[in-house]
Amino acid sequence: MNPRITFATGARVLTQLRRDHRTVVMLLVLPSVILGLMCWIYSDIPGRFDQIGPRMLGLMPFVVMFIVTSVATLRERRTGTLERLLTTPMNKLDLLLGYGFAFGLVAIVQAGIATGLTMTWYGVDAETRGGWAMFLTASTVAVFGAAAGLFASAFARTEFQAVQLMPAFVLPQFLLCGLLVPREQLNSTLNAISDFLPLSYAVDAMAESVERGGLTGQIGRDLAIIGGSAFLALAAGAATLSRQSA
Amino acid sequence: MMNSAVVMRDLSVTRGGRRVLTVDGLDVAAGSITGLLGPSGCGKTTLMRTIVGVQRFAGSVSVLGLPAGSSELRHRVGYVTQAPSVYGDLTVAENVRYFGAMVGAGADAASAALAAVDLTDLAGRRAEQLSGGQRARVSLAAALVGRPALLVLDEPTVGLDPLLRRRLWEFFAELAAGGTTLLVSSHVMDEAEHCDRLIFLREGAVLAADTREGMLAGTGTTSAEDAFLAMLGEQVAA
Numbered sequence: 250m251n252p253r254i255t256f257a258t259g260a261r262v263l264t265q266l267r268r269d270h271r272t273v274v275m276l277l278v279l280p281s282v283i284l285g286l287m288c289w290i291y292s293d294i295p296g297r298f299d300q301i302g303p304r305m306l307g308l309m310p311f312v313v314m315f316i317v318t319s320v321a322t323l324r325e326r327r328t329g330t331l332e333r334l335l336t337t338p339m340n341k342l343d344l345l346l347g348y349g350f351a352f353g354l355v356a357i358v359q360a361g362i363a364t365g366l367t368m369t370w371y372g373v374d375a376e377t378r379g380g381w382a383m384f385l386t387a388s389t390v391a392v393f394g395a396a397a398g399l400f401a402s403a404f405a406r407t408e409f410q411a412v413q414l415m416p417a418f419v420l421p422q423f424l425l426c427g428l429l430v431p432r433e434q435l436n437s438t439l440n441a442i443s444d445f446l447p448l449s450y451a452v453d454a455m456a457e458s459v460e461r462g463g464l465t466g467q468i469g470r471d472l473a474i475i476g477g478s479a480f481l482a483l484a485a486g487a488a489t490l491s492r493q494s495a
Numbered sequence: 496m497m498n499s500a501v502v503m504r505d506l507s508v509t510r511g512g513r514r515v516l517t518v519d520g521l522d523v524a525a526g527s528i529t530g531l532l533g534p535s536g537c538g539k540t541t542l543m544r545t546i547v548g549v550q551r552f553a554g555s556v557s558v559l560g561l562p563a564g565s566s567e568l569r570h571r572v573g574y575v576t577q578a579p580s581v582y583g584d585l586t587v588a589e590n591v592r593y594f595g596a597m598v599g600a601g602a603d604a605a606s607a608a609l610a611a612v613d614l615t616d617l618a619g620r621r622a623e624q625l626s627g628g629q630r631a632r633v634s635l636a637a638a639l640v641g642r643p644a645l646l647v648l649d650e651p652t653v654g655l656d657p658l659l660r661r662r663l664w665e666f667f668a669e670l671a672a673g674g675t676t677l678l679v680s681s682h683v684m685d686e687a688e689h690c691d692r693l694i695f696l697r698e699g700a701v702l703a704a705d706t707r708e709g710m711l712a713g714t715g716t717t718s719a720e721d722a723f724l725a726m727l728g729e730q731v732a733a
């Protein structure tokens with residue numbers, strides 16, 4: 250690993266991102282707009298958005314980061330730049346961490362905007378410390394989304410296929426994570442499955458952040474699970490970046 | 496005894512379940528321009544990928560005295576893929592600086608590489624806004640920036656206008672005179688006139704490898720194309 254190469258890669262990815270205004274908007278604004286829309290549709294049902302909004306905030310960063318990173322890394326594989334980079338002194342880890350660094354930065358800004366709006370304009374009352382817990386959770390989930398997108402890009406040959414992966418990864422988790430039906434109320438089979446899905450812990454952590462108004466031990470455990478999943482996805486992603494091919 | 500930058504022995508490469516390259520023995524002379532010539536699909540790209548360490552193979556391939564694929568080689572070997580591999584959404588200069596950063600080359604080296612391929616005027620232009628030939632030169636500059644000891648160029652002159660092609664060959668000759676080893680592939684036999692040595696490749700096998708003069712004298716021909724055909728005739732007769 251080489252910090253100069255990692256840093257140059259992160260800076261390069263950010264430059265590419267900056268050129269693509271539409272993607273920047275999607276990354277930074279879309280989650281907040283969706284949350285705002287949710288807030289609006291639940292505006293006549295008191296207390297409903299307070300429950301569902303933060304949980305949704307736990308899922309959204311995953312979705313947007315997943316799409317953007319899976320397509321970005323797939324493009325790197327397909328245009329030959331990846332193969333070329335692998336003939337240079339760059340280490341696989343430099344590439345992954347470079348991407349992680351760039352998208353991690355975007356993730357933090359995204360989480361900051363969405364959490365800030367949720368707690369102010371959208372009126373979710375979680376006290377400042379609860380807000381920090383939500384921000385931390387949203388950031389961790391976003392990093393996990395980026396790592397999962399990197400890994401998933403290995404299973405797609407085209408951008409078209411990469412986008413199709415998203416519902417396959419996300420929709421089952423969306424149904425089982427406790428957003429629609431609290432996890433305790435799922436039957437034992439579904440509940441057991443949901444225990445294995447990382448986004449369940451994102452939703453748990455968000456719920457806990459609002460209800461307890463602070464960073465509790467349970468949130469710490471949930472974030473460790475999501476962070477661990479991100480690490481596993483990165484390691485698996487590294488394994489798919491083989492220097493030599495047949 | 497010639498000083499070899501690349502030494503291949505008993506090399507075989509299988510792609511997609513098919514044996515696509517078999518080389519009993521082949522050397523690339525150091526400090527000169529070697530043309531790797533043969534029709535499309537004969538295995539030029541596969542041979543080059545093997546040298547730069549991204550192709551799985553069986554046998555022994557040593558590059559600058561080290562086994563192909565060694566991490567020490569990544570500072571010393573420059574590779575230009577057949578399809579230009581650059582970032583379309585970065586400018587010409589950003590591309591070259593980024594690939595320069597991979598090998599520890601600074602902004603000065605990047606400017607020098609751009610000047611070498613005549614792209615200084617387009618430095619601020621995004622690569623996606625360039626013509627195919629211009630993009631190919633960005634790709635070349637990105638390999639030159641680290642001043643590698645061995646440059647592996649896969650069809651670098653395809654699609655360039657004749658004047659530009661002439662200038663690039665002159666530039667390659669300067670590099671070789673300075674001690675750089677160049678392996679340049681082409682499916683256009685005429686390109687042989689710019690090379691010191693030639694390797695003829697056909698259907699995944701080496702048809703002949705020699706100095707250009709040696710090849711022409713040996714076959715009693717005056718052009719690479721005729722020499723290729725003569726060699727082919729010999730092979731069929733044998």
Ligand SMILES: Nc1ncnc2c1ncn2[C@@H]1O[C@H](COP(=O)(O)OP(=O)(O)O)[C@@H](O)[C@H]1O
Nearest residue numbers: 510511515533534535536537538539540541542
């Ligand atoms: N990715 C691949 N998978 C399977 N076979 C391949 C692949 N790329 C090239 N080949 C085959 O390997 C042979 C040599 O190809 P290549 O080295 O690209 O030739 P050239 O560069 O001389 O045109 C061809 O028969 C081609 O069909």
Ligand SMILES: [Mg+2]
Nearest residue numbers: 539540577649
């Ligand atoms: Mg080729």
